[in-house]
Amino acid sequence: MKYRIMEQTRPGGLLGQVYREVLVPAFPPEEIEGEAGIAETLEAGLGSLLVAVDDAGRPAGAAFGRWSEASRVQLLAYLAVKPGTRGHGLGGRLLHDAVEAWRERYDPCVIVAEVEAPDAPMAHEAYGDPRRRLAFYEAAGARVLDLPYFQPGIGSPARRVRGMLLLVLHADASFTQGRPDRLSGAPLRAFMEAYLESAEGAPPADWDAKALFKAIDRQGGIRMGRNRTGG
Ligand SMILES: CC(C)(COP(=O)(O)OP(=O)(O)OC[C@H]1O[C@@H](n2cnc3c(N)ncnc32)[C@H](O)[C@@H]1OP(=O)(O)O)[C@@H](O)C(=O)NCCC(=O)NCCS
Incomplete structure (x- = not known):
């Protein structure tokens, strides 16, 4: 089967079908926002x-990315391939095309992605295998940030997802200070402050944050660097 990759930057189009048929089946409910949230981001x-x-x-x-103009950080929010089509290179193509399109359009400081730690339990076959998923990103050159990361709770801090890793898919050379194993924290701080507040409804005031x-x-x-948990 041949596939064509198309991009849309406005709501409507294929969004509803992609949300129902590709994204919802690929993610645990606590890791995915409503379709309206994605449509709002596109609308904005x-x-x-x-x-x-x-x-x-x-x-x-499909791959969906969200641009944070204030921090100049792009988040790959969702990437998924339908189960019957996995393992044939389509996820790799989507990731490559997405990173290229976003680098060109935004000239970001960093492009990041959230993934489950490789030792997370495999909750359901449809959601994929965390260990193979990290290998997929690392094969594409992603590096794991050494952070006690959690995914902000959708609607409330009580809904945070623990045991997540934050990956760097691309970093502008000016933020690696000439060292391939270090990332300047400044853009990420601005990004995480805004991300936590917008997802959870208030700035965080707790020990984990x-x-x-x-x-x-x-x-x-x-x-x-590469997977710091050694899994
Ligand atoms: C991760 C994912 C997008 C990869 O897409 P894909 O088209 O299968 O990837 P490719 O064919 O380009 O690359 C193959 C690699 O993907 C990974 N992969 C393949 N099937 C996978 C699965 N069921 N679960 C996790 N990773 C898988 C493996 O690392 C594989 O390499 P391997 O065959 O040497 O083990 C896809 O498996 C998926 O949709 N998983 C569920 C949702 C998800 O985990 N999204 C990422 C978090 S944002």
Whole structure:
């Protein structure tokens, strides 16, 4: 089967079908926001949805990214390929095309992605295998940030997702200070402050968030490399 990758930056189009048929089945409910949240981001001009469609125009995979203008950080919020199509290179193509499109359009400080730690339990086959998923990103050159990361809770801090890793898919050379294993924390601090507040409805005031920001502000930058848990 041949696939064509198309991008949409406005709501409507294939969004509803992609949300129902590709994204919802691929993520645990606590890791995915409502379709309205994605549509709002597109409406605000801050979203990019890349969709891989088959010959009949049906979506088989998608990547959705969200731009934070204030911090100049792009988040790959969702990447998924339908289960029957996995393992044939489509996820790799989507990731490559997304990173290229976003680098060119935004000239970001950093492009990041959230993934489950490789030792997370495999909750359901449809959600994929955390160990293979991290290997997929690392094969594409992603580096794991040494941070006590958690995914902000959708709607409330009580809904945070623990045991997540934050990956760097691309970093502008000016934020790696000439060292491939260190990332300057400044853009990430601004990004995480805005991300936590917008997802959870208020700025965080708890120890987990404090520990995260302390690690982001570490002198000399944030260490980044291959899977730090050794899984
Ligand atoms: C991760 C994912 C997008 C990869 O897409 P894909 O089209 O299968 O990837 P490719 O064919 O380009 O690359 C193959 C690699 O992807 C990974 N992969 C393949 N199937 C996978 C699965 N069921 N679970 C996790 N990773 C998988 C493996 O690392 C594989 O390499 P391997 O065959 O040497 O083990 C896809 O498996 C998926 O949708 N998983 C569920 C949702 C998800 O985990 N999204 C990422 C978090 S944002």
